[in-house]
Amino acid sequence: MSSPSAPAAPLLEVRGLEKRFVVPGAAGSGELLALARVDFDLARGECLALVGESGSGKSTLARCATGLLPASAGSARFDGRELIGRPRREVAALRRRIGFVFQDPRGSFDPRQRVDGILAEPLAIQGGLKPRQRRLRALALLAAVGLSAEHLFRYPHEFSGGQRQRLAIARALALEPQLLVLDEPTSALDVSVQAQILNLLAELRREFGLSLLLIAHDLAVVQHLADRVAVLYLGRLVEVAPAAALFGAPQHPYTQALLASRPQRSRPAQPPAARLAGDPPSPLAPPPGCAFHPRCPRRAAQPDARCAELPPILSPSGPNRALACHLPLPPSPPPAPG
Amino acid sequence: MTAGNSDAAAGLRAGSPWERRAAGLAPELEKALQARRRAGLAHGPLGLAWRRLWRTPSARASLLFLALWALLSGLAPLWPLPSPVAMRLSAEPSPPRWPWAPAPDLPQHGELELRPTRRLRCCADDGWAHRAVVEFSLADEPGSGFDPGPTAALLAERLGQVSGRRASAALEALAGGSWRLCLSVPLQERAPGLGDDRGALPGRPGLEARLAADGAFSPRALAALPGAPRLAGLRYHSGTWELSAFDRWLVGWRGRLFGLWQSGPWLGTDAKGRDLLARIVWGSRVSLQVALVAGLCSLTIGLVYGAMAGLIGGRVDNAMMRLVDALYSLPLIFGVIFLVAILNEYRSELASRGIGRLSVFYAVLGAVSWLTMARVVRGQVLRLKRQDFVLALEALGASRMRILFLHLLPNVLPIALVYLTLSVPAVLLYEAFLSFLGLGVEPPQVSWGLLALDGSEALSKLHVFWWLLLFPALAMGSTLLALSLLGDELQAALEPGTGRRDRA
Numbered sequence: 001m002s003s004p005s006a007p008a009a010p011l012l013e014v015r016g017l018e019k020r021f022v023v024p025g026a027a028g029s030g031e032l033l034a035l036a037r038v039d040f041d042l043a044r045g046e047c048l049a050l051v052g053e054s055g056s057g058k059s060t061l062a063r064c065a066t067g068l069l070p071a072s073a074g075s076a077r078f079d080g081r082e083l084i085g086r087p088r089r090e091v092a093a094l095r096r097r098i099g100f101v102f103q104d105p106r107g108s109f110d111p112r113q114r115v116d117g118i119l120a121e122p123l124a125i126q127g128g129l130k131p132r133q134r135r136l137r138a139l140a141l142l143a144a145v146g147l148s149a150e151h152l153f154r155y156p157h158e159f160s161g162g163q164r165q166r167l168a169i170a171r172a173l174a175l176e177p178q179l180l181v182l183d184e185p186t187s188a189l190d191v192s193v194q195a196q197i198l199n200l201l202a203e204l205r206r207e208f209g210l211s212l213l214l215i216a217h218d219l220a221v222v223q224h225l226a227d228r229v230a231v232l233y234l235g236r237l238v239e240v241a242p243a244a245a246l247f248g249a250p251q252h253p254y255t256q257a258l259l260a261s262r263p264q265r266s267r268p269a270q271p272p273a274a275r276l277a278g279d280p281p282s283p284l285a286p287p288p289g290c291a292f293h294p295r296c297p298r299r300a301a302q303p304d305a306r307c308a309e310l311p312p313i314l315s316p317s318g319p320n321r322a323l324a325c326h327l328p329l330p331p332s333p334p335p336a337p338g
Numbered sequence: 339m340t341a342g343n344s345d346a347a348a349g350l351r352a353g354s355p356w357e358r359r360a361a362g363l364a365p366e367l368e369k370a371l372q373a374r375r376r377a378g379l380a381h382g383p384l385g386l387a388w389r390r391l392w393r394t395p396s397a398r399a400s401l402l403f404l405a406l407w408a409l410l411s412g413l414a415p416l417w418p419l420p421s422p423v424a425m426r427l428s429a430e431p432s433p434p435r436w437p438w439a440p441a442p443d444l445p446q447h448g449e450l451e452l453r454p455t456r457r458l459r460c461c462a463d464d465g466w467a468h469r470a471v472v473e474f475s476l477a478d479e480p481g482s483g484f485d486p487g488p489t490a491a492l493l494a495e496r497l498g499q500v501s502g503r504r505a506s507a508a509l510e511a512l513a514g515g516s517w518r519l520c521l522s523v524p525l526q527e528r529a530p531g532l533g534d535d536r537g538a539l540p541g542r543p544g545l546e547a548r549l550a551a552d553g554a555f556s557p558r559a560l561a562a563l564p565g566a567p568r569l570a571g572l573r574y575h576s577g578t579w580e581l582s583a584f585d586r587w588l589v590g591w592r593g594r595l596f597g598l599w600q601s602g603p604w605l606g607t608d609a610k611g612r613d614l615l616a617r618i619v620w621g622s623r624v625s626l627q628v629a630l631v632a633g634l635c636s637l638t639i640g641l642v643y644g645a646m647a648g649l650i651g652g653r654v655d656n657a658m659m660r661l662v663d664a665l666y667s668l669p670l671i672f673g674v675i676f677l678v679a680i681l682n683e684y685r686s687e688l689a690s691r692g693i694g695r696l697s698v699f700y701a702v703l704g705a706v707s708w709l710t711m712a713r714v715v716r717g718q719v720l721r722l723k724r725q726d727f728v729l730a731l732e733a734l735g736a737s738r739m740r741i742l743f744l745h746l747l748p749n750v751l752p753i754a755l756v757y758l759t760l761s762v763p764a765v766l767l768y769e770a771f772l773s774f775l776g777l778g779v780e781p782p783q784v785s786w787g788l789l790a791l792d793g794s795e796a797l798s799k800l801h802v803f804w805w806l807l808l809f810p811a812l813a814m815g816s817t818l819l820a821l822s823l824l825g826d827e828l829q830a831a832l833e834p835g836t837g838r839r840d841r842a
Binding site: 111126149 | 730735749
């Protein structure tokens with residue numbers, strides 16, 4: 001693990017987290033299992049990326065794990081203190097040490113607040129600073145994300161997407177969080193701006209010793225920023241591994257397929273086995289056993305009865321990594337160069 | 339970074355890196371503030387919206403126009419207008435008059451010219467509710483040594499007989515050997531024997547009718563008196579128009595500012611000889627008050643109801659909105675008529691508790707006009723609630739009340755205001771309709787709706803008394819136009835980013 005001088009206790013410790021949504025439908029109300037007993041740790045100073053397809057529960061996981069969304073079961077401890085099932089006020093107080101950056105940089109600001117108001121809002125909610133001090137803080141935050149005093153009295157609609165995302169980051173930093181949750185921070189931006197934002201994040205992380213929980217479906221972003229990667233499929237963690245190891249030698253067939261689906265210039269066409277057939281199943285009626293088994297290329301190659309019956313358990317599969325698969329290791333493909 | 343109980347101070351630790359950074363930025367903040375001041379942006383969001391509004395010509399014109407109406411109607415007792423209920427003295431009906439038309443050929447057989455002298459001058463003076471004043475002008479051939487005393491005494495005695503009260507006389511010599519004679523009788527509000535001839539107008543028409551009917555005050559009889567007195571006017575008021583203390587105070591100022599002078603029938607008179615200009619101004623009081631009160635009712639009820647439904651959501655929202663749907667499905671005007679009719683039954687009970695007829699009317703109109711507002715607000719709250727900024731605020735630990743009042747409602751308000759400017763015309767029209775049905779404003783009072791209806795009734799195939807319809811309609815129409823223009827510009831000014839000009 002590449003995290004610097006991590007103390008023994010993780011910053012965020014998630015155990016058996018479950019989230020169910022009741023979905024009213026035409027055919028009675030169904031229950032959607034958005035998260036199925038998810039466990040993970042986030043060490044201090046570490047950047048953990050949550051990766052998966054749309055609808056795999058990445059955002060839900062991040063929100064439940066930080067108490068923003070009430071979880072159905074399980075526990076999430078932030079800095080040793082429980083976030084789930086605690087009174088609203090207590091959770092809110094604890095959550096002030098977690099900053100959030102959301103995907104849509106347009107909708108994440110009150111359209112009627114100017115930048116000074118937006119950046120002072122966290123401080124105003126918390127209380128304790130005079131308006132002038134809050135304004136000075138706002139200015140300092142702006143400077144920290146590469147904006148300047150001339151932007152202080154503008155409305156969010158007067159900014160470009162990248163600038164807005166910088167603003168969102170500045171707001172998340174206002175209360176000096178220990179953890180920054182980045183929900184697809186760059187997916188609404190174009191590529192050149194993406195790079196700027198990612199560099200900014202890396203810089204801030206170094207500067208303030210932040211831990212990051214990064215949600216992304218763009219693997220390039222993950223590769224750029226993450227220390228460790230957790231892969232989600234249909235609300236279940238299928239693989240957790242250090243970024244380098246995961247990108248170098250993915251172990252879960254889904255991870256392999258995910259990596260293979262990246263557009264790559266230098267790599268030859270993937271063998272057909274690495275491509276996925278079909279769509280992800282409906283989370284309303286997940287397949288029994290391993291949720292991935294109907295699409296699993298590895299199972300197609302070496303059928304196994306457990307896949308359709310037993311849900312696999314996330315278990316250690318190497319140094320610092322864990323895997324949820326009944327068919328742990330076929331002859332591993334040669335690690336891709338680069 | 340310790341995990342103590344000092345969550346609240348987590349971002350505010352002394353010596354935190356931010357504090358040091360912030361301290362160094364003070365000069366830059368000053369610069370930014372100065373730049374903002376120079377750009378004319380050193381205002382809160384409301385101040386900014388106001389400036390944007392004021393810079394728009396149409397909005398400014400609308401505002402000034404509405405302010406003018408507010409002034410005219412709010413201070414109506416101050417303006418030197420004839421009484422809006424003063425009728426022509428003659429007993430026989432006569433058609434409405436348009437003063438600017440060429441004078442019709444009237445028979446002039448050396449008789450007293452009736453028209454100018456018998457024009458009623460029922461003006462509000464500081465004795466608004468207490469005295470009737472009859473003015474005569476007396477004149478004889480110059481140099482004849484005419485003594486007006488006996489005539490004055492005669493007329494005073496006669497007036498005393500007619501009114502049943504002691505009349506006092508005051509003579510004032512005018513230039514050219516003529517006199518002004520002022521006779522006055524004290525009145526009590528709803529004085530018995532004076533005020534019961536016509537229920538709707540206790541007091542005044544009683545005396546007026548008596549004077550008109552009394553032979554001693556007929557033009558012919560007056561002409562036969564020495565000095566040929568001409569009845570110049572009769573002014574007083576009693577009880578028909580319940581004036582508040584403030585209005586009485588204004589009447590006092592009117593007397594001090596304008597004396598006995600009052601405007602002529604510049605906009606014509608109606609079939610009863612009442613001055614249209616005065617009626618439009620006095621009518622605007624009722625109309626604008628109804629619009630204002632009902633508008634505010636709809637704004638408050640609609641905002642609270644809609645915001646609650648939208649924010650709570652789920653079953654509560656469902657139940658609340660079905661109730662609105664149910665109310666929607668009733669013909670609204672029917673409901674209003676029903677409510678007003680029921681409340682009319684309990685009129686005296688309500689009145690004994692100090693609830694006037696008009697306040698009931700206001701409340702009923704307000705109570706039915708909030709439905710659309712509630713729906714619009716709920717929709718807006720639902721839309722805003724789903725935006726990420728609410729989530730971001732929740733993530734920062736903002737309370738629900740803070741989110742609602744500081745972030746959701748300010749975002750809803752522009753649209754609510756626009757709907758308000760749309761619902762005010764509807765209320766004005768309701769007012770007219772209900773008044774027509776006899777459920778709203780009642781005849782001694784005037785409102786624009788009543789005036790317009792009077793005017794439309796006065797239209798006939800034989801003669802078009804166009805001014806009776808045109809001027810009330812103009813007053814109403816121009817006010818509605820100003821309101822809707824203002825609403826448009828208000829939205830543009832309050833919603834940065836959708837306006838045509840975002841910044842200075």
